[in-house]
Amino acid sequence: MQVKHLLLIAILALTAACSSKQVVDENLSEAELYQQAQADLDNSSYTAAVAKLKALESRYPFGRYAEQAQLELIYAYYKNVEPEAAKSAADRFIRLHPQHANVDYAYYLKGLASFDQDRGLIARFVPLDMTKRDPGAARDSYNEFAQLTSRFPSSRYAPDAKQRMIYLRNLLAAYEIHVAHYYLTRNAYVAAANRGRYVVENFQETPAVGDGLAVMTEAYLRLTLDDLAATSLETLKLNYPDHPSLVDGQFVPREEEADTRSWIAKATLGLIETDTPLPPGETRASQDVIRQYEDAEELIPDELKTDAAEAPSRSWFSYMTFGLFD
Known part of the structure; x- marks a missing residue:
């Protein structure tokens, strides 16, 4: 990252810190507060707009601009890169005004806040692979846009929400593939196969479906499950x-x-082998369990190892008296 980008981030952070405490004139009327908040929004002074909109709502909770101020406060928080505050304000508006004519806008802004949550200030200047990041915000955004499109299919924001949902679905599927490949590198082949199958079953029509089939094929080959590997490959x-x-x-x-040899074997290029190679599908842990079982079996006294087939036969009289007269 270039030095100028670091300086820009530092300047913006200092500016946000210095402007976090906005003093709002107590003598302003409701109309004056609303007009000044609108001017701040137009000038991209979102911190000042947030302060004035909050003051308007608290001073005039039943005024003519109260509901509009609550709605625009969501937007101000969103533009001020405060996603959690924006989502909280959206939830509050939806709870207080479920029948409002513009409640769909609150749903839309809530989805946008989660959508941009992973694309913060640093992400604007540093290239990040979003498929390798925690998908929590992306999943939240998808669910919030899904609520908007299901409750308000005719909303003016529904088309944009649907396009973002396609992107988010592709992103979530790619994340699952990334995790599956991580499992492959850790020899966790069952977990990798499950992740690949999850993508194939739940993310149809995404580019990651082919990757999911490839992961399943590779994992099943490592597990020597030839029939499943052949089906996935076909x-x-x-x-x-x-x-x-x-x-x-x-x-x-x-x-x-993965090379499962010991460090001595690797250092000596295999001249000194401390462990025999593992059979396909086995692990050191499974071999340890078998070894423990064999060791425990050797400790069993010989008199307890009598084969059932060699047990002495009992007479019918012994059976009738439950062995009391043997």
């Missing part, structure tokens, strides 16, 4: 023949199989 070839994991029609795993 589906991948049929629906995504140009997927990067397919080279001349053959599947090429994205992640190299």
Whole structure:
């Protein structure tokens, strides 16, 4: 990141800190407060607008501008990069005025606040891969836009909300693939396969479906589940023949199989092997469990190891007397 970007961030942070405490004239009337707040919004002075709109609502809670001030306060918070305050103000407006003519705007701003929550001040100057970040805000935004489009399908904000939902759905699917690849690198093949299947089942019509099938194929191959791997691969070839994991029609795993040798074996280039290679699908943990079972079995006394097939037979009289006269 360039130095000028760092300086700009520092200047904006200092400006926000210095202007956080706005003093509002107590002698202003309701109309004057509203007009000044409008002027601040027009001039992009959002901190000042927030202060005046809050003062207007608290001083004149039943005035002619009270409801409009509550609605515009959501917008002022949003533009002032205060997403949590914007969402809280939106929730309050929706709760107090569920039948308001512009309540759909509150839903829309609430979705926008979550949509931009991951794109803060630093993200405007630093390139970030959004698929690798916590998807909490993206999921919230998707759900909030979904509420808007389901409750107000004819809203003027519905078309834009639907387009953003498509982007968010693609983003959430890509995040799941990113996590699945992380599991592959950690040899957590069952978890990787589950993530890939989740994408295929729940994010249809997103670009990540092909990646989900590729992850499933790779994970099943590592687990030596050949039938499941073949089914996933055939589906991948049929629906995504140009997927990067397919080279001349053959599947090429994205992640190299992890080297499970000890550090001594790696340092000596395999000349000194401390552990034998693991069979496919086994782990050191599973071998330890088997070893513990075998050790415990050896400690069982010989008299308790009598084979049931070699047990002495009992007479019918013994059975009738429950062994009392044996």
